[in-house]
Amino acid sequence: MAALLVYSERVDTACELVAGGKELAAALGLGVSAVALGPGDGVAASELAAAGADTVYVSEDAAFEGWPADAVAAGLAQIVEQADASVVLVGSTRRGKETAPRLAQKLGAGCVSDVSSLVVEDGELVAGRYAFGGATVAREKLATAAKVFAVMPKAFSAEGASAGEGAVVNLQVDVQTSVRVVDRRAKEGDHVNLDAAPLIVGVGRGFNAREDLALGDDLAAALGAVIGCTKSLADFEWLGEDRIIGLSGAKTAPDLYLSVGVSGQIQHTVGVSAAKLIAAVNKDKEAPIFAMSDYGIVGDLYEVLPALTERLKNV
């Protein structure tokens, strides 16, 4: 049976894609296969098989170390042929986003990146992605025989994954890369993974000085939330770039997104529009963030935050 093929260098994302891919594949009359690439990825392969992939192709070839785009695209193209895949879903992480178009080019395929929704309508896949800096959602279909979609993490839930016992196939692929990893080190300081956080406090330019962000930290601590920010605060180097939410950062889907001093420019809010609940603290009643919020407090954050933090301590 022809297949829908799933790949991400991140196992959690790949499992989401298997779960979401199964529904799409059923509507298209395809099977679901998954790919795990990289030294030591036999472990990921068995997770993917357990998540419900019919077949998992695995290669531990050393060329996949660090997942260079040229080698991964070449490896995937060979597996696409072996698996007779007509649809490829790649996790739209930074690495996935540089690999998917290269794979598409190799396959002569159309590609949609940063896909936030993917559905089957009248027997065809329709992908949604933000356009015009996030102001609109473009819904796109691909006209080519092979189709590549780079799907954002969390676009599908892994909860629908069915316990499976798929076959794991070890593959020999012919790949090389001309990109050499000179150094790879963990970032200094704390690192956050915003796209997995259930509660997020987002801070923006309403803060007058870097040290004032302590007010946001106190609020986040009282809520049990992690701190994210608009791009401008990372540009000021007040916070690290892994805290950026929006078009150039994380696309989050928390239970609660509480913005503080964030005006609500679309380049930021596309990163939170999937939140179950959006709340905002802003002194400007006309700020666009209130139009997309469930709950809003109109007021000076320097007064509101200490009061909120205090109130939360008594919950």
Add this chain to the structure above:
Amino acid sequence: MEDGDRVDIVVCVKTNPDLQMVRIKNREAVTEAVPYKIGDLEKNALEAAVVLRDAAGGKVTALCLAEGNRKAAEDVKVALAMGADEAVVIDDPELKAPDQAAVAAALAAAVKKIGACDLLLFGEGSTDNYTGQVGARVAELLGLPQIGYARKIEVTDGVVRCERSMDAMIETLEAPLPAVVTVVSEINEPRIPGLMQIMKAKNKPLQVWALADLGLEAPTPVREIVSNLAEEQDRKNILFEGAVAEQADAFVNALIKEGVLGR
């Protein structure tokens, strides 16, 4: 400076409708009469190219696909004012609203026609649609190594070395030239050209090529845009005003009722 060190760089720049001026009407983006400008990340790429050239010698070419911007040949002069030595604009009625495969095919053909190219720079994504596809597609078409998301870039002895941030890791990667590199905004602060540079830019070489000049036929579309509309908001829009303590109380009570607290 030794001639062997010179780096010829092509920077692919896209002009986008100025997003600050795009309005939404009946859920549709209104772009008529909105001016175009070179994207922010492309300006980062231009800045990186000019700095590399000034250090090593060589030539910087700004390559721009008009994509329906009738004033592209005018708008690209900003790249010349920023320090590019020459500009090439690809303008063809068949490329008014091209998909990424068509863009990549045209750019790759133009890079071949330009000839000398050790380094091909792109922004990580375009300001408007941010697909991030074109750099990777061009790299594949030209059979070149690619390094994405560079926030530092150096060229020595025929090798490009880049630093980039990937999730929890900082990576330093090297690739032999010629290579494709895409940059992020952290790489630099693009210069703002002064009046002298803007005047000088008027005399720099600028060519306009059509598809036929590149030996290409009209592209076959690989995608169809079904719709492109603003999302409908479905939020409660409840605002708390008044005394701070009361606001805090009402707000926290609402969060408790929603079930997002105290788990």
